[in-house]
Amino acid sequence: MPNSPIADLSYRNYDGPMSPPHTRWWPIAKMSMRLAIKSKGFWIWATLSSYAYLIYMVIFYFTDSTGTASGRSNPYFTMLKWHDTFVASFTLSQLLLLIVALLIGAGSIANDNRSNALLVYLSRPVSKLDYIFGKWLGIAIPIAAIVFVPMLTYYGYCAMSYAKYGFFSQDHWIIVKIFLIPICAGIVHASLSIGISSMFNQGRIAGATYAAVYFIGYFFTVLVGQLYIGVTGIGPNQFLKNLFYCSPDGLQVGLAKVIAGTNGSEAFTGFTRHIVPRPDPWFIILLLIVVILFGFGVAWNRIRPVEIVSR
Amino acid sequence: MIELTQVSRWYGEIIGVNDITCSIKPGLTALLGQNGAGKSTLLRLITGQLRPTTGDLQVFGEAPFANPNVYQKLGYCPEIDNFYEHNSGREFIRYLADISGLNKSEAKSRTEEVMTSVGMTSYADRLIAGYSKGMRQRVKLAQAMLLNPQAILLDEPLNGLDPVARREFIDLLHDLANEGKTIIVSSHILYEVESMTESLLLLHRGRLLAEGDLRVIRSLIDKHPHKVRVESEDLRLTASKLAALPNILSLAINEKFGYLEAEVHEPDAFYDYIAKVTLDEGLPIIGFSSPDNNLEAVFGYLVGEQ
Amino acid sequence: MIQAAYLKSLKEGFRFNRLIIWVLLALGGAGVGLMWVDYSNKGSLQDAYSQVASFMVFRLLALASVIISSTVISADVEQKTIVYLLTRPIPRWNLLLGRYLGSVTIVAFFGILFAIFTSLGVYKGEFLHNPSLWPTCLAAILGAFAYGALFVFFSLILNKSILVGLLFAFGWETAIPNLPGDSFWFSIYTHLGTVSRMGVKVENAPDASLIGATVNANTLTLSDSVLVLIISTLVLVGLSLVWFSFFEYVPREDAG
Numbered sequence: 001m002p003n004s005p006i007a008d009l010s011y012r013n014y015d016g017p018m019s020p021p022h023t024r025w026w027p028i029a030k031m032s033m034r035l036a037i038k039s040k041g042f043w044i045w046a047t048l049s050s051y052a053y054l055i056y057m058v059i060f061y062f063t064d065s066t067g068t069a070s071g072r073s074n075p076y077f078t079m080l081k082w083h084d085t086f087v088a089s090f091t092l093s094q095l096l097l098l099i100v101a102l103l104i105g106a107g108s109i110a111n112d113n114r115s116n117a118l119l120v121y122l123s124r125p126v127s128k129l130d131y132i133f134g135k136w137l138g139i140a141i142p143i144a145a146i147v148f149v150p151m152l153t154y155y156g157y158c159a160m161s162y163a164k165y166g167f168f169s170q171d172h173w174i175i176v177k178i179f180l181i182p183i184c185a186g187i188v189h190a191s192l193s194i195g196i197s198s199m200f201n202q203g204r205i206a207g208a209t210y211a212a213v214y215f216i217g218y219f220f221t222v223l224v225g226q227l228y229i230g231v232t233g234i235g236p237n238q239f240l241k242n243l244f245y246c247s248p249d250g251l252q253v254g255l256a257k258v259i260a261g262t263n264g265s266e267a268f269t270g271f272t273r274h275i276v277p278r279p280d281p282w283f284i285i286l287l288l289i290v291v292i293l294f295g296f297g298v299a300w301n302r303i304r305p306v307e308i309v310s311r
Numbered sequence: 312m313i314e315l316t317q318v319s320r321w322y323g324e325i326i327g328v329n330d331i332t333c334s335i336k337p338g339l340t341a342l343l344g345q346n347g348a349g350k351s352t353l354l355r356l357i358t359g360q361l362r363p364t365t366g367d368l369q370v371f372g373e374a375p376f377a378n379p380n381v382y383q384k385l386g387y388c389p390e391i392d393n394f395y396e397h398n399s400g401r402e403f404i405r406y407l408a409d410i411s412g413l414n415k416s417e418a419k420s421r422t423e424e425v426m427t428s429v430g431m432t433s434y435a436d437r438l439i440a441g442y443s444k445g446m447r448q449r450v451k452l453a454q455a456m457l458l459n460p461q462a463i464l465l466d467e468p469l470n471g472l473d474p475v476a477r478r479e480f481i482d483l484l485h486d487l488a489n490e491g492k493t494i495i496v497s498s499h500i501l502y503e504v505e506s507m508t509e510s511l512l513l514l515h516r517g518r519l520l521a522e523g524d525l526r527v528i529r530s531l532i533d534k535h536p537h538k539v540r541v542e543s544e545d546l547r548l549t550a551s552k553l554a555a556l557p558n559i560l561s562l563a564i565n566e567k568f569g570y571l572e573a574e575v576h577e578p579d580a581f582y583d584y585i586a587k588v589t590l591d592e593g594l595p596i597i598g599f600s601s602p603d604n605n606l607e608a609v610f611g612y613l614v615g616e617q
Numbered sequence: 618m619i620q621a622a623y624l625k626s627l628k629e630g631f632r633f634n635r636l637i638i639w640v641l642l643a644l645g646g647a648g649v650g651l652m653w654v655d656y657s658n659k660g661s662l663q664d665a666y667s668q669v670a671s672f673m674v675f676r677l678l679a680l681a682s683v684i685i686s687s688t689v690i691s692a693d694v695e696q697k698t699i700v701y702l703l704t705r706p707i708p709r710w711n712l713l714l715g716r717y718l719g720s721v722t723i724v725a726f727f728g729i730l731f732a733i734f735t736s737l738g739v740y741k742g743e744f745l746h747n748p749s750l751w752p753t754c755l756a757a758i759l760g761a762f763a764y765g766a767l768f769v770f771f772s773l774i775l776n777k778s779i780l781v782g783l784l785f786a787f788g789w790e791t792a793i794p795n796l797p798g799d800s801f802w803f804s805i806y807t808h809l810g811t812v813s814r815m816g817v818k819v820e821n822a823p824d825a826s827l828i829g830a831t832v833n834a835n836t837l838t839l840s841d842s843v844l845v846l847i848i849s850t851l852v853l854v855g856l857s858l859v860w861f862s863f864f865e866y867v868p869r870e871d872a873g
Binding site for chain 3: 211212220223227240
């Protein structure tokens with residue numbers, strides 16, 4: 001209305017800088033990560049998850065000292081497979097990684113659901129894919145970092161101290177593998193977290209569901225493992241071998257074994273008697289793809305700005 | 312009925328309410344204050360969700376914390392907007408009636424009665440998740456009325472309501488107050504409180520600033536003389552006549568908008584005088600009003616002095 | 618009043634979308650039992666049932682208890698509906714007791730379901746003739762009470778009670794029974810195992826298994842275990858009732 005005494009001050013074009021469309025997931029990921037690192041529990045459980053590496057370092061230190069003091073190398077090191085120690089430590093950290101995933105991931109979308117923050121996000125020029133990918137990345141990166149940092153520290157310690165025991169000569173590619181294994185852990189937890197979290201509007205219930213899925217899968221695969229290793233008298237079976245890795249932690253451990261190129265061994269002892277060999281690579285990669293598709297698919301389907309109530 | 316004697320409540324090092332002494336009688340009382348004044352804390356103390364750190368609090372002669380005897384006679388309509396969203400309104404009220412100790416037939420009949428009295432019968436079977444804000448507020452009030460309590464406390468009950476719903480809600484509260492119940496309504500929206508009641512409890516930073524009738528409180532604020540705005544066709548003539556009055560403190564003429572503003576002591580005497588002088592001397596007065604004889608002004612004066 | 622809280626708790630717990638998941642898990646137990654017997658060529662059906670039930674009944678029972686019993690009050694605190702309950706004219710302990718008993722009933726029901734379906738998988742048509750079935754069901758009931766009391770107590774005094782409950786159910790309950798000495802006394806899982814083996818002679822002891830918490834043999838008798846479970850339940854329930862009666866619950870309006 002050009003003759004109105006009241007000036008129309010309501011619309012102003014924004015002339016400032018704008019991020020290009022392809023990075024709109026990054027602020028969402030950054031926000032998720034900031035929230036995660038603010039939590040004291042995150043740091044406590046993240047630190048605790050590296051306990052196995054610490055135990056290995058202590059064992060190696062005293063074992064080496066004993067051997068050196070007597071003038072001969074300790075035979076423990078001659079039978080040790082270094083990449084198995086990475087896999088074993090990674091395996092032992094699974095429960096604590098789950099705790100971290102529950103802390104930072106389980107409520108990520110569920111809490112947005114409850115507080116109607118989805119409405120705020122999706123009313124911005126942010127696509128659903130930006131939102132989902134941003135949330136996914138905001139979980140994957142911290143989890144990968146929690147796995148990577150102790151692994152790298154352990155690598156550095158062993159590289160400096162135990163090269164003479166074949167740390168490099170056994171496997172020249174360990175340094176590459178310790179970048180890939182954490183990424184797999186991050187991908188698995190992030191995919192499951194966003195899928196399950198998007199199904200609920202309370203973080204607590206989403207967390208409980210994720211924990212239930214984890215532990216039920218864990219029980220199931222332990223039983224399968226018992227069957228495989230011959231508790232019941234039947235020997236190795238290809239179907240059971242692959243089935244053993246069909247759980248959230250089994251998937252991560254299976255990927256770690258395939259990447260490391262090892263069947264693994266018992267932690268700290270190195271025995272291989274009761275170990276299920278690594279799965280077929282095609283199987284474990286297919287399983288990983290299924291998990292990623294599950295997470296993104298469910299989240300895509302469930303996320304909407306308005307809750308539809310029917311009765 | 313509700314007696315507070317030097318009641319204070321700390322949250323760690325932060326004081327929620329500070330040395331409050333007051334007595335709340337039947338009728339509609341507004342609990343007024345800015346955000347963070349301590350209104351919700353006070354309501355939680357009275358409804359027995361919190362214990363006072365110091366002081367004595369008696370509701371119907373008993374300490375209210377976790378006291379079933381008190382809850383028999385007290386209903387609480389909280390500020391939170393949370394329910395069991397997957398239940399219908401009827402199911403929600405019925406569940407609360409059941410756990411309140413009513414037998415099956417009483418619970419059923421009482422549920423229907425309160426749903427009817429808040430006007431929710433048509434929507435009773437819809438899921439709460441699908442209710443509008445006004446419906447949710449009514450359900451909250453319905454659950455507070457379940458046991459036909461003698462006192463009902465409402466924490467910001469008009470939040471989010473549209474003007475029509477607000478009017479209906481206020482009328483409902485008046486009806487309850489007229490039945491002899493003690494109704495305490497907390498709010499920080501002054502004009503809505505003004506439309507509800509003149510009986511106030513005014514809190515600021517945890518302290519009780521004033522208690523009682525709005526007009527009485529205003530008249531006691533001597534430090535801030537009353538302002539009276541007089542509209543007249545001849546401002547200077549009117550001003551010269553009014554200046555003779557001994558309780559006029561100042562006069563200001565605003566020719567642009569056609570009124571003069573007087574600051575007066577004892578406004579009642581002034582109103583009598585202005586009526587007399589208008590009739591006797593034929594002053595061309597169009598009208599007069601008091602811009603600061605309202606809750607906003609009272610609140611501003613009291614809070615500003617703190 | 619206790620009855621109303623109890624019945625409502627049951628109604629919530631047995632909602633179809635919650636019930637179906639546990640029923641599917643019970644069917645999974647049957648599947649696992651079937652698979653175990655099919656892939657096994659040593660040990661009796663009794664041994665197979667013992668092995669499978671140690672996971673599919675008692676571990677799942679602990680998991681169900683963490684998920685269900687931890688939320689008897691914490692769900693309302695988190696979603697801020699606790700204020701409606703605390704301002705009812707009932708003693709607070711009535712409310713907690715009713716909900717606790719409701720959660721115990723639900724968990725015990727699921728435990729018995731797991732036991733029956735696992736027996737179905739192992740024994741197939743003869744599942745009712747499984748000599749361990751009824752002791753396992755009894756153990757499931759006692760376990761529901763004991764785990765429920767513990768997790769309700771956790772939920773009242775701790776913030777992230779579900780995490781703590783999970784760590785207890787799968788960390789403590791795995792590690793403690795396998796420690797040397799008499800530490801198995803502090804494991805509910807071990808006591809449940811003792812009850813479930815009541816009157817049953819297991820011919821082939823299961824292989825040593827950290828997960829089955831059977832590395833170390835224990836010297837518990839049936840009466841020891843039942844007594845420990847009952848006493849621990851009563852003590853924890855008592856503490857919970859007292860705590861809930863005196864604690865102030867005031868959710869913050871600005872909390873998510």
